Each structure stands twice: as structure tokens, then as C-alpha cells.
Amino acid sequence: MxxxxxxxxxxxxxxxxxxxxxxxxxxxxxxxxxxxxxxxxxxxxxxxxxxxxxxxxxxxxxxxxxxxxxxxxxxxxxxxxxxxxxxxxxxxxxxxxxxxxxxxxxxxxxxxxxxxxxxxxxxxxxxxxxxxxxxxxxxxxxxxxxxxxxxxxxxxxxxxxxxxSWVSWFDEQKRIDPEFESTYRNAISGPRDRSEVYQEAEFLMARRPAKIELLQIVIVKGGEDGGASVSEEESCSICLEGFDNSDGARLPCSHMFHESCILRWLQENHVCPLCRHELPVDE
Known part of the structure; x- marks a missing residue:
């Protein structure tokens, strides 16, 4: 209809x-x-x-x-x-x-x-x-x-x-994307047919932890990534701080975060917080 x-x-x-x-x-x-x-x-x-x-x-x-x-x-x-x-x-x-x-x-x-x-x-x-x-x-x-x-x-x-966990996820998205709250409000105001609703995997809402030990995370030491310098303007999208004198971790999707920030995120989520790339999960 x-x-x-x-x-x-x-x-x-x-x-x-x-x-x-x-x-x-x-x-x-x-x-x-x-x-x-x-x-x-x-x-x-x-x-x-x-x-x-x-x-x-x-x-x-x-x-x-x-x-x-x-x-x-x-x-x-x-x-x-x-x-x-x-x-x-x-x-x-x-x-x-x-x-x-x-x-x-x-x-x-x-x-x-x-x-x-x-x-x-x-x-x-x-x-x-x-x-x-x-x-x-x-x-x-x-x-x-x-x-x-x-x-x-x-x-x-x-x-x-x-x-x-829902509220924590929502607040995290707002911090990453200032427009997220408006995006979310627009999304929930659109029709969703019953078959889609019944089939929805809870996805981010399920907060399924990623299997961290199987991830291909590259540790970035002191702003160096395999000999390539990280841009001074580049920052962690979770805490919005730079990588000066701190370790970083790059996910398989190539997005990089502070090691402590992304490991804390992956304890409750199985997707990249930026691009939603799915990662292995703990069953």
C-alpha cells in the first residue's frame, strides 16, 4: 500500500x-x-x-x-x-x-x-x-x-x-555523529511492515560481543602504522581524541580507533561503530 x-x-x-x-x-x-x-x-x-x-x-x-x-x-x-x-x-x-x-x-x-x-x-x-x-x-x-x-x-x-545497553549505544552514536538523533527520529517515523519487524535480528541492539581474539587488529604504536605515519588530523571516532603518544587499533574495514576505546566497544558490539562492518561474534 x-x-x-x-x-x-x-x-x-x-x-x-x-x-x-x-x-x-x-x-x-x-x-x-x-x-x-x-x-x-x-x-x-x-x-x-x-x-x-x-x-x-x-x-x-x-x-x-x-x-x-x-x-x-x-x-x-x-x-x-x-x-x-x-x-x-x-x-x-x-x-x-x-x-x-x-x-x-x-x-x-x-x-x-x-x-x-x-x-x-x-x-x-x-x-x-x-x-x-x-x-x-x-x-x-x-x-x-x-x-x-x-x-x-x-x-x-x-x-x-x-x-x-540501548541507551549507551544511542549515546555513542550521537557522539560519533551529531546528526544521528535526527536520523534516528526520521527512521522510526517510516512504515515498517510486520514481516520485517518479526524477522529483525536485533543487530546492534542485541549488543552481541565480538570475538576479539579472532579479529585482525593492527596495533598502531605512537602514531606509526607499519611505518606509515598517521595523519595529525586523524582521531579516534569514539572518543574524538587524537593518537598522540597512544596506541591505536585498525579493524579489518580499515577504520582506526584507540585500542582501549575499540576493545571496550567490541565487548558489547560486533560491528564497526562507523561503517557497521560485521565482525565474528561470541556465540
Whole structure:
């Protein structure tokens, strides 16, 4: 349904953790400048540490915003359109079999969350369709643009040690590449179909250590690499410091780092921090 590029390999795995819940909420807005019904769909996946009881620190994994006008004149066609949208695995790359549902009309308080169970998947489609019909038929919305904002948010709890490694990896990438945070935000805002999500190897997120003893690392002593001088401008991409009076290590991909920096990195990763060249791993 959607033309898109393949997602980067380092995005977090959306369906690999069982400790999760899904909240689905729909709200009504209206605008006097136009008329019709606009359907706003926001889909999020947020990761938290299992030890973060207050859920204060979030690691975002998906943030998709989708806007589409809908035709509410034919209830059957409307329900079919909603069903197609909700089952679109590019937009929602995780199953919606079990979720908490809330709805809120304009000027009303939200309803008490209802639990929609596995056997009631069609119930979610029905509730969304009924809400769209309800707000469209309200007399106060005559001649106005009605917006139904549907938010689907999956919250995933990750073991504390794994979560800490994700954060450490993210901070490391930001230090290496000042534009990485923006690159990451753009990456998680793109569609990811469910088959890709299920097949994602955790790659960098898995933090699999490299088999250091098998690596072809060339030690650079005092700025000399096999008799060839290292450029004075060259620096370690991990700590951003130069190689003056310190040892360096060059990976098979030819990227060079301080020996201490790259060995510490390879204790938790099996790729070059610059080019993602894969290295042997400890099984």
C-alpha cells in the first residue's frame, strides 16, 4: 500500500518482548473552516526499563503519523475502510488482538478504558466506525470539518540491563555523529511492515560481543602504522581524541580507533561503530 525504503537494520525490535500493553484512544475535534471527516492515525511504540516504575525515561521505537479523509455516507463502506487501515501492517506492524480502548467526544470526559480481547479483533474496527458516524451526525458538527484522532500506543518493558545497553549505544552514536538523533527520529517515523519487524535480528541492539581474539587488529604504536605515519588530523571516532603518544587499533574495514576505546566497544558490539562492518561474534 505504501511505497517505502527498507528500514535501517539498527531499529529496535518491536515484537520481541512479551511484557507489553497496547492502548487505543480516539478523540473528536472540529474546525469551522471546512467540512467533511478527517481520520488522524498516530502509532507509537515506546520502550521503558522494567525497573522504571514511573516510566520516566522512554526509548522511542516507532512514531508514525498518518492522515486520510474518510467517506461516512455508507456505513458498510466506512467499516471496510477502517478495517483495511487497521489491518495495514505497514502502518501498524504489531497485532491489535488485545488492547485497552478509550474514547472522548468534544467537551466530554474520556470513557473508562475497556479491554478488547483476542477474540474481539473486529470489535475494535466496529468501535472506530461507530465513533466516526456518531461525531459526523452531531448537529453541532454540521458544516464543520470533523477530525477523529486515533492514537495506538504500544508500551514495552525491557530488562534493565538490555535497556541500559540501548541507551549507551544511542549515546555513542550521537557522539560519533551529531546528526544521528535526527536520523534516528526520521527512521522510526517510516512504515515498517510486520514481516520485517518479526524477522529483525536485533543487530546492534542485541549488543552481541565480538570475538576479539579472532579479529585482525593492527596495533598502531605512537602514531606509526607499519611505518606509515598517521595523519595529525586523524582521531579516534569514539572518543574524538587524537593518537598522540597512544596506541591505536585498525579493524579489518580499515577504520582506526584507540585500542582501549575499540576493545571496550567490541565487548558489547560486533560491528564497526562507523561503517557497521560485521565482525565474528561470541556465540
Amino acid at each position: 505504501h511505497a517505502r525504503m527498507a528500514p535501517p537494520a539498527w531499529l529496535p525490535p518491536l515484537n520481541s518482548h512479551q511484557n507489553s500493553c497496547i492502548d487505543v484512544s480516539i478523540q473528536e475535534y472540529n474546525f469551522p473552516e471546512s467540512h467533511g471527516v478527517l481520520f488522524n492515525l498516530d502509532v507509537y511504540v515506546d520502550f521503558y526499563s522494567e525497573e522504571d516504575e514511573e516510566e520516566e525515561f522512554v526509548f522511542p521505537g516507532l512514531a508514525i503519523v498518518y492522515r486520510i479523509p474518510v467517506d461516512v455516507n455508507d456505513p458498510q463502506e466506512l467499516e471496510a475502510s477502517v478495517s483495511e487501515l487497521i489491518l495495514d501492517e505497514d502502518l501498524i506492524p504489531f497485532p491489535l488482538h488485545d488492547c485497552f480502548w478509550t474514547q472522548q467526544q468534544l467537551h466530554d470526559i474520556p470513557t473508562t478504558p475497556d479491554w478488547i480481547q483476542r477474540s474481539e479483533e473486529a470489535e475494535l474496527v466496529r468501535r472506530i466506525s461507530d465513533f466516526l458516524l456518531l461525531v459526523h451526525k452531531k448537529p453541532e458538527n454540521d458544516g464543520r470539518m470533523v477530525v477523529a484522532h486515533l492514537e495506538i500506543r504500544k508500551t514495552v518493558m525491557v530488562p534493565a540491563e538490555e535497556f541500559a
